Amino acid sequence: MRELRIHGRGGQGSVTAAELIAYAAFEGGVFSQAFPAFGVERRGAPVQAFVRFSDEKVRLRSQIYEPDYIIVQDPTLIGDVDVFNGMKAGGIAIVNTEKSDFDSGVPEGVKVYTIDATTIALEELGVPITNTTLMGAFAAATGEIGLEPLEHALRRRFSGSMADKNVRAAERAYNQIGGAA
Amino acid sequence: MLEFMEGSHAVAEIVKRCRPQVISAYPITPQTHIVEDLAQMVANCEIDAEYITVESEFSALSACLGASAAGSRVYSATTSQGLALMFEVCFNVAGMRQPIVMTIANRSLGAPLSIWNDQQDSISLRDSGWLQFYAEDNQEAADLHMIAYKVCEDHDILLPAFVCFDGFILTHTYEPVALPTQEEVDAYLPAFNPYQRLDAANPLSFGMYATPEYYMEFRYEVDRAMERAKQAFIKAGREFGEQFDRDYSALVEGYRLEDADTALVAMGSICGTAKDAVDEMREHGRKVGLLNIRVFRPFPAQEIADALKDVSTVAVLDKNISLGNGGAVGTEVKAALYGSGISVYDYIIALGGRDVRKRDIAAVVDLAEKGEGDMFYGLRTEVL
Numbered sequence: 001m002r003e004l005r006i007h008g009r010g011g012q013g014s015v016t017a018a019e020l021i022a023y024a025a026f027e028g029g030v031f032s033q034a035f036p037a038f039g040v041e042r043r044g045a046p047v048q049a050f051v052r053f054s055d056e057k058v059r060l061r062s063q064i065y066e067p068d069y070i071i072v073q074d075p076t077l078i079g080d081v082d083v084f085n086g087m088k089a090g091g092i093a094i095v096n097t098e099k100s101d102f103d104s105g106v107p108e109g110v111k112v113y114t115i116d117a118t119t120i121a122l123e124e125l126g127v128p129i130t131n132t133t134l135m136g137a138f139a140a141a142t143g144e145i146g147l148e149p150l151e152h153a154l155r156r157r158f159s160g161s162m163a164d165k166n167v168r169a170a171e172r173a174y175n176q177i178g179g180a181a
Numbered sequence: 182m183l184e185f186m187e188g189s190h191a192v193a194e195i196v197k198r199c200r201p202q203v204i205s206a207y208p209i210t211p212q213t214h215i216v217e218d219l220a221q222m223v224a225n226c227e228i229d230a231e232y233i234t235v236e237s238e239f240s241a242l243s244a245c246l247g248a249s250a251a252g253s254r255v256y257s258a259t260t261s262q263g264l265a266l267m268f269e270v271c272f273n274v275a276g277m278r279q280p281i282v283m284t285i286a287n288r289s290l291g292a293p294l295s296i297w298n299d300q301q302d303s304i305s306l307r308d309s310g311w312l313q314f315y316a317e318d319n320q321e322a323a324d325l326h327m328i329a330y331k332v333c334e335d336h337d338i339l340l341p342a343f344v345c346f347d348g349f350i351l352t353h354t355y356e357p358v359a360l361p362t363q364e365e366v367d368a369y370l371p372a373f374n375p376y377q378r379l380d381a382a383n384p385l386s387f388g389m390y391a392t393p394e395y396y397m398e399f400r401y402e403v404d405r406a407m408e409r410a411k412q413a414f415i416k417a418g419r420e421f422g423e424q425f426d427r428d429y430s431a432l433v434e435g436y437r438l439e440d441a442d443t444a445l446v447a448m449g450s451i452c453g454t455a456k457d458a459v460d461e462m463r464e465h466g467r468k469v470g471l472l473n474i475r476v477f478r479p480f481p482a483q484e485i486a487d488a489l490k491d492v493s494t495v496a497v498l499d500k501n502i503s504l505g506n507g508g509a510v511g512t513e514v515k516a517a518l519y520g521s522g523i524s525v526y527d528y529i530i531a532l533g534g535r536d537v538r539k540r541d542i543a544a545v546v547d548l549a550e551k552g553e554g555d556m557f558y559g560l561r562t563e564v565l
Contacts, residue, residue, distance in 0.1 A: 019187075026185040026357055033356045038211075038297060038349035038534065059318070059356075060451035061350050062538040115552050 001054040003064045007083045008073035013131035018049035018073070018151040021135055025053050033058040046081050053144055062117040069142055071134050072096060073117075078104050094137045094177075096130050113135065113141045113177050124169035136170030140177035147174050152179035188319035188346065189214035191358040192258075192284055194324040197228050198366040199282075200374070201256035203248035203404040205233035205241045209263040210296050214285035216258055238263040242270040242283075249279035249391055250387050252378030259283065260348055261288035262517040264302045268309075274341045275310025275403060277387045278376075280333035281341040282326060283311075287449065287500075288348040289533045297534020298348040300449060304477075304501040304509045310403050312342035312410055313478040315448040319358050321429075321475075322346035324421065327361070328429055329368055336376050337482040338410050340403070347450040349534070361425060368506050369424055375496035407479040416504065432481035434473040436486050437463060443472030444489050444548055446514055448474045451530075451537055455498070458542035469546055474510065482517035489518060495525040496549035498542075503530050507555060526554020536558060 004021065008014035015036040016074035022034035031161050037048040040048065050064045075097040077083060082105075095102055096117040104111050115137045117130035124133070132154060139145045148167040150170055157161045186194075193215050204223065206216040223232040233244045238259050249255040264285060274281055285303045289295040301314055314329060318539035322344065329342040346352065377385060391399055391452060411432060418429030425479070436456050438444060445455050452473040462469045473487050474481070489495055495518065499508020506512060511527025518525055526549045529535045545558055 022355055023185050026183075031357060032185070033354060035350075036353040038353065060457045060539070061347075061354075061450045061454045063536050065538065 001052055001058065001060075002068040004051040004053070004064070004069040004071065004138075005064045005067040005080060006049045006051070006071045006073065006142075007077050008047055008049075008131070010045045010047050012073045013129055014047050014049040014073060015047070016157070017050050017073075017131035017135055020132075020150075020157060021138060021145060022051045023156070024135075024139075024145040024149035024153040025051070025102065027152055028146055030144075031057050037063060042064075046077055067091065068145070070094070071138055073130050073134060075099075075102075084110065086147065092141050094134055094141055096134060113137060115173055115176060118172060119171050120169050124172065125165050132166040133169040133173045136173035137177045139170075140174045147171065150174075183359050185355060185357050187353065188322060188351040188356050189236045189286075189353070189535075190218055191319050191323045191360065193222070194360050195326050195366070196256050196284075197222050197324060198361065198363050199256070199370060200254065200367075200372070201228070202253035203233065203245065203255045204257065205229045205235055205244040205248070205255075206257045206259065207235055207238045207241045207263060209238070211288060211298075211352045212258045212260045212284065214265070215284060215286070216220055216416050219256075232373075237300035238266040239270060242267040242274065245281050245283075246270060246274050246277065246279055247485075249274070249281050250277065250379050252375040253374075253530070254334075254373035254383065255279075256283070258284035258286065260286040261290055261302045264306065265290060268306070270368050271294065271306055271309040273388055278339040278398065278406075279341060280330070281338055282329045282333060283341065283343055284326070285345040286348040286352045286547045287345050289555040296348075298346065298350050299534070301501045301532070303343050303345045303410070306343070307478055307509060310340060310407070311478065312414075312476070313495045314455075314476055316340060316344065316346040316351065317450060317452045318471060319346070319351055319354065319356055320427070321483065322351060323358055323360060323429060324425070324429065327366060328417045328421055330370055331420075332410055332413045334373055335413050338406050338413050339376055340410060350450045354462055365424065369421065371396065387443040399444065403555050409482065410480050411476070413470060420563075429475070431484070432474075432476040433484045433488055434475055436471040436473065438470035438472065438488060438492070441467055441492050442468040443494040443496065443550055444492040445469070445471045445496050445498060445542065445546065446474065446485070446509060446510065447471065448477060449500065450499065451498055454537055454539060455542050457537040461539060462543055462546065467546070471540065477510070480513055481523070482513070485514060485517045486521065489523060490521070492523060493551050495523055496545050496554065497525065497527045498530050498545065499527055500531050502532070511555075524549075524552065526552075528554060528556060528558040531556045
């Protein structure tokens with residue numbers, strides 16, 4: 001079983017990202033489970049959401065403490081929240097940052113992919129909501145989900161031009177990380 | 182066919198397919214998504230049901246009681262303080278023998294205010310005459326609603342039921358669920374056939390007062406119906422298994438108990454984590470198993486005694502507390518095992534949404550095997 005922990009702020013769509021990544025994984029034939037860190041959600045406050053990927057039915061219900069993967073939606077979280085806490089050696093982190101030389105507090109053995117998801121989201125969606133962009137980066141960096149199931153997941157959630165825009169944002173990130181991965 | 186969806190949505194979809202004729206509920210976290218979904222389905226004419234909006238949970242269950250007495254299949258859902266507000270009506274529903282099915286999205290009770298999960302709410306209604314079923318995952322949560330209607334509406338039973346599933350931990354989790362089609366549900370669950378109903382042409386009174394010459398006999402009859410509900414559940418669960426390949430014919434479900442020295446006993450979603458913990462402990466040579474209590478009312482004392490007869494130590498995980506006397510499940514398991522010589526320890530755990538990891542389950546087993554129990558597990562002593 002592999003585990004993903006998504007760090008974001010309330011309003012950035014971390015819970016939606018978890019749901020859509022898990023849906024895409026399910027479409028790809030994996031038993032997946034997605035759930036939020038249940039709380040009194042407030043816009044801007046640090047939030048977490050979780051995804052498990054398994055070849056068998058997932059029975060485990062605890063939160064995720066030793067993730068294989070993390071997604072950091074908002075670089076300002078680093079410092080406030082120990083986003084790398086408990087990460088497994090060999091783990092993969094996807095960090096939204098404009099700094100290509102990002103190395104803040106990265107534990108040994110963790111591979112970091114940086115992407116300027118905010119700029120991509122602003123250009124493609126017109127709003128700095130980075131969850132769908134980062135889903136594309138996650139797909140390319142980890143291989144847990146394919147681009148096609150990811151597109152299905154996005155089109156299931158969004159319709160019309162909003163779906164097209166989100167798919168384009170995810171594809172841009174996928175291709176950008178794909179070159180690096 | 183498996184579909185990927187939120188637990189609340191799976192429950193709303195299966196409730197829709199059970200064809201309730203009247204729904205009345207008041208939204209409260211973490212039950213809200215279920216009743217929002219159902220309200221939408223009624224508004225979209227996907228269900229031929231009356232959705233009665235009310236100003237409180239007391240009114241919601243009161244509306245359900247009247248509608249059920251009038252001969253309708255009825256549904257409601259609530260949690261926590263909402264269920265507490267229904268307390269009086271709950272006893273009336275059971276006493277008037279109305280087969281209402283209500284989902285409980287288990288949540289702790291205030292004060293202090295907590296929106297998070299434990300099972301204090303439904304456990305606190307254990308003496309009310311409602312059947313209580315606890316789901317380990319969202320598949321079971323959905324399936325148990327079909328079984329609940331079948332058991333409740335059986336003319337030998339005629340009692341209401343709570344289908345309990347853990348708030349947030351299941352209600353807000355997305356995972357694969359196989360939902361029977363409308364045709365399959367119809368084949369399993371026939372249309373409601375009320376035993377008696379309010380009818381102007383043939384007047385009846387429900388909930389009349391009973392003098393001391395009669396009251397005890399009414400209570401006796403409810404208690405006998407509770408007892409009969411064990412066999413009715415087993416039968417309905419077996420029929421479900423025959424049609425859908427998911428077997429619910431047991432009131433309790435053992436996991437790796439065959440040669441176990443120590444058994445965990447638990448209810449609800451914590452059983453999933455406990456099963457993974459049992460597997461890990463087994464890999465380290467520990468002879469540990471789990472007993473999942475699916476049906477808490479009627480209480481399957483004999484089934485529990487049979488399932489645990491070969492173990493030496495039992496550790497009960499209680500997500501509730503009867504303040505002043507430990508956990509409710511532990512107390513009842515101890516009574517079921519009285520005289521067996523088995524050491525039974527109770528652990529109050531995961532109250533108010535405190536997360537439980539596999540290592541916590543293993544730590545409880547360690548405590549039980551050392552003979553330390555009847556305690557809160559995982560207290561933050563630094564804040565006491």
